[in-house]
Amino acid sequence: MTSKVLEHQDKAISTTVEDESKDSMWLDELTPRQIVTELDKYIVGQDDAKKSVAIVLLIRWRRQRVEDEMRQEIAPSNLILIGTTGVGKTEIARRLARLAGAPFLKVEASKFTEVGYVGRDVESMIRDLVDISVNLVRANREYEMQEVAEKRVDDRILDLLLPAMSPDQTEETNGEGPHIFVAGPAGVSEEEGEGIQDRRNRTREKLRKLLIDGKLDEREIEVEVSQSANIEGMMIPMGGAGDGLDHGFTEMLQDMLPKRTKSRVVTVAEARRILIQDELDKLVDMDEVVNEALYRAEEMGIVFLDEIDKVAGTRSGQGPDVSREGVQRDLLPIVEGSTVTTKYGLVRTDHMLFIAAGAFHVAKPSDLIPELQGRFPIRVELKTLVEKDFVRILKEPKNALLEQYRAMINTEGSSIEFSDDGVAEIAHIAMQLNERMENIGARRLQTVMTTLLEDVLFKLPEAGTESIFVDKAFVQERLEKVATNEDLSRYIL
Numbered sequence: 209m210t211s212k213v214l215e216h217q218d219k220a221i222s223t224t225v226e227d228e229s230k231d232s233m234w235l236d237e238l239t240p241r242q243i244v245t246e247l248d249k250y251i252v253g254q255d256d257a258k259k260s261v262a263i264v265l266l267i268r269w270r271r272q273r274v275e276d277e278m279r280q281e282i283a284p285s286n287l288i289l290i291g292t293t294g295v296g297k298t299e300i301a302r303r304l305a306r307l308a309g310a311p312f313l314k315v316e317a318s319k320f321t322e323v324g325y326v327g328r329d330v331e332s333m334i335r336d337l338v339d340i341s342v343n344l345v346r347a348n349r350e351y352e353m354q355e356v357a358e359k360r361v362d363d364r365i366l367d368l369l370l371p372a373m374s375p376d377q378t379e380e381t382n383g384e385g386p387h388i389f390v391a392g393p394a395g396v397s398e399e400e401g402e403g404i405q406d407r408r409n410r411t412r413e414k415l416r417k418l419l420i421d422g423k424l425d426e427r428e429i430e431v432e433v434s435q436s437a438n439i440e441g442m443m444i445p446m447g448g449a450g451d452g453l454d455h456g457f458t459e460m461l462q463d464m465l466p467k468r469t470k471s472r473v474v475t476v477a478e479a480r481r482i483l484i485q486d487e488l489d490k491l492v493d494m495d496e497v498v499n500e501a502l503y504r505a506e507e508m509g510i511v512f513l514d515e516i517d518k519v520a521g522t523r524s525g526q527g528p529d530v531s532r533e534g535v536q537r538d539l540l541p542i543v544e545g546s547t548v549t550t551k552y553g554l555v556r557t558d559h560m561l562f563i564a565a566g567a568f569h570v571a572k573p574s575d576l577i578p579e580l581q582g583r584f585p586i587r588v589e590l591k592t593l594v595e596k597d598f599v600r601i602l603k604e605p606k607n608a609l610l611e612q613y614r615a616m617i618n619t620e621g622s623s624i625e626f627s628d629d630g631v632a633e634i635a636h637i638a639m640q641l642n643e644r645m646e647n648i649g650a651r652r653l654q655t656v657m658t659t660l661l662e663d664v665l666f667k668l669p670e671a672g673t674e675s676i677f678v679d680k681a682f683v684q685e686r687l688e689k690v691a692t693n694e695d696l697s698r699y700i701l
Contacts, residue, residue, distance in 0.1 A: 238266075239266075240259065240262040240263055240266055241262075243258075243261075243262035243265060243266065243307065244258045244259060244262050246303075246307055247261075247262070247300065247303055247304070247307075249605065249606050250299065250303050250605045250606060250607060251296050251299055251300055251303065251605070252296075252597055252600045252601045252604060252605065253296075253591065253593070253597050253600070254295065254296050254300065254590050254591065256588060256589075256590075256591075257289060257296070257300055257588045257590050258300065260287060260586060260588045261287070261300055261301075261304050261563075261588075263285075264284075264285045264287060264561070264586065265304055265307070265308055267282075267284075267285055268284060268285075268308075268508070268561060269308070271559075272507070283558075283559075284559055284560065284561045284562070285561075285585065285586055286543065286561065286562040286563065286564070286583055286584045286585065286586070287563055287564070287584060287585075287586035287587065287588060288516065288563075288564045288565065288566070288573055288584045288586070288587045288588070289301070289563065289564070289565040289566075289588050289590060290565075290566065290567075290568050290573065290587060290588065290589045290590065291565075291567065291589060291590030291591070291592075292567050292569075292590075292592060292647055292649055293567060293647075293648050293649050293651070294593070294647075294648045294649015294650045294651040294652070295590045295591070295592065295593055295649045295650070296590060296649075296650070297514075297565040297590060298314065298512065298514065298565070301314070301510065301512040301563045301565070302314070302512075304510070305510045308508060308510075309508075310504065310508040310509060310510050311337055311338075311340045311341035311344055311501075311504055311505050311508065311509045311510070312340070312509075312510045312512065313333060313336055313337040313340055313509075313510070313511050313512065314512040314514060315333045315336070315511065315512070315513060315514065316514050316515045316518075317513050317514065317515050317516045317518060317519045317535065317539075317564075318515045318518040318519065320519075320535045320538070320539075329538065330535065330538045330539050330542055331542065331548050331549075333511060333542075334505075334511075334542065334548040334550070334555060334557060334560075335548065335550045335551070337505055337509050337511060337560075338501065338502065338505050338550045338552055338555055341501040341502070341504050341505040341509065342497060342498060342501040342552065344501070344504070345497050345500045345501040345504065346492060346494075346497050346501075349492045349493075349496075349497055350488045350492055353488060353491040353492060354484075354488075356487075356491060357484050357487040357488050357491060358484060360487045361480055361483040361484050361487055362416060362419060362420070364483055365419060365429065365476060365479060365480065365483070366412055366415055366416060366419065368429045368430070368431070368479075369415055369419075369424070369427075369429065370408065370411060370412055370415060419476070422477075424476045425475060425476050425477040426475055426476070426477070427475065427476050428473055428474065428475055428476075429473070429474065429475075429476060429479055430471055430472070430473050431471070431472055431474060431479045431482060431483065432469045432470070432471055433469065433470050433471075433472050433482060434468070434469055434486065498552050498553075501552070502552060502553060502555060505555060505560070506555060506556055506557075506558075506559060506560065507559055509560045509561070510560070510561045510562075510563065511560060511561070511562050511563070512563050512565065513539075513562060513563065513564040513565065514565050514566070515565075515566055516564040516565060516566040516576075517566030517567055517568045517569070517570070517571045518566070518571075519533075519535045519536055519539075520536075520566070520568075520571035520572070520573070520575040520576045533577065536576060536577045536580050537577070539580060540577070540579050540580050540583065542557050543557070543562050543580070543583040543584075544583055545557055545558035545559075546558075562583070562584070564584055573587060592647075592649075593649055593650060594639070595635050595636060595639045596635075597650075598634075598635035598638055598639060598650065598653060599631055599632055599635045601650050601653060602626075602631050602634065602635060602653060603631060609653055609654065609657055610626055610631070613657065613661065616665075617664075617665075617668065617676070620668050620669060622668060622674050622675065622676065623675045623676070624664075624675070624676040624677075624678065625675070625676070625677050625678065626678045627677070627678065627679040627680070629679055629680040630678045630679040630680050630682060630683050632680070633680045633683040633684065634653070634656055634657065634660065634683055635653075637656055637683070637687055638652040638653050638655075638656045639652075641655075641656070656687065659686075659687065660678075660683060660686055660687055663686070664676060
């Protein structure tokens with residue numbers, strides 16, 4: 209991987225952290241109506257669902273201001289989102305978590321099995337949530353320390369470019385420059401020349417400016433790189449107390465073993481990336497990060513249980529029903545509140561927010577075991593999307609599909625515009641396909657757009673700068689045959 213690619217990755221990570229900090233508003237100053245307004249920027253329609261999640265979020269936030277004794281008594285208002293695929297269930301939960309700046313995990317309930325059987329146990333999702341929380345807090349801390357780390361790295365690189373004088377040189381000059389004899393009218397006088405240290409300081413500042421301007425990026429230097437101990441082939445206890453603990457034991461063993469250093473000759477740009485991460489590791493207090501992460505996971509964590517309807521329903525066949533009722537029984541103590549062992553310590557789930565979602569085509573929410581139903585007191589039904597909703601989804605959100613394609617095509621020096629009748633035709637075809645085949649909601653728009661612009665995107669790098677105009681005729685020309693041929697559209701669209 210080249211240094212430029214790595215630089216772009218670092219910029220992308222820092223930009224993401226910055227954007228999240230901007231999106232995470234101070235909820236103490238927001239009303240439920242204002243939260244709905246923020247959700248409206250990304251989600252079209254589903255007003256009832258937005259109102260419900262806004263109230264749930266504010267309850268969790270206001271809980272932090274209640275006295276300690278009463279705070280422990282306020283249980284989270286878990287909810288179930290009911291609706292077909294592609295109507296916005298996941299997007300609502302994801303945007304809600306981002307708005308709150310909370311650790312968020314999406315899992316599929318159908319992947320779990322009862323404890324003791326092959327498959328993932330339900331406690332693994334709490335461990336995954338804690339990992340996400342640690343990474344989130346660490347990324348925020350690194351972002352705060354980025355400027356300090358960059359200054360330290362600049363000094364380290366300058367030390368490599370301009371090595372310090374040896375003790376013999378320092379003693380020899382004693383910080384003084386050579387003596388110069390000047391002849392004048394008054395005779396011969398002795399003046400002290402410029403000190404060697406002064407000249408070195410001036411040279412160092414010149415190099416610093418060149419370094420900051422990126423003019424030394426391609427110059428090669430030798431750096432010391434820390435390497436973790438290789439534990440491959442070592443006998444490590446496997447299995448045991450649960451998923452994720454083996455990995456935690458491995459990390460602990462790596463930390464205990466002494467680290468080795470290796471010299472590498474790299475460019476200044478690559479050295480900067482390596483050394484910045486090294487400095488950030490020194491600046492960020494991981495004990496503080498873990499403590500903050502555990503608090504966020506326990507008090508603000510959001511777990512999105514998708515496809516909850518897949519584990520609902522009556523017992524089928526004979527023997528233990530490990531993927532249905534067994535999973536529900538294991539979910540119950542987690543949702544109700546229990547203590548889960550993670551590699552960072554014990555984590556309580558009493559005040560985590562659990563959002564379940566499912567289509568419930570076959571099964572119904574009442575098919576869940578009664579105890580689990582009671583742990584999801586709020587039920588919200590999301591409406592099926594209609595054609596005018598598709599038009600709005602294409603045009604209105606901040607991350608609208610049309611805007612995404614405009615941004616991608618602009619990278620090739622070209623542009624694309626969509627007429628109103630062209631957008632309406634795209635929405636019409638997508639709606640027709642959902643009615644004739646499986647209804648996958650707004651996800652059908654992505655399928656239609658990809659097929660519509662396939663030839664354009666393929667030829668664009670070689671076509672040069674050009675402007676593309678998508679109107680109704682353009683859409684019909686490229687999609688009519690595929691859309692009207694049911695057998696063909698079933699495979700392509």
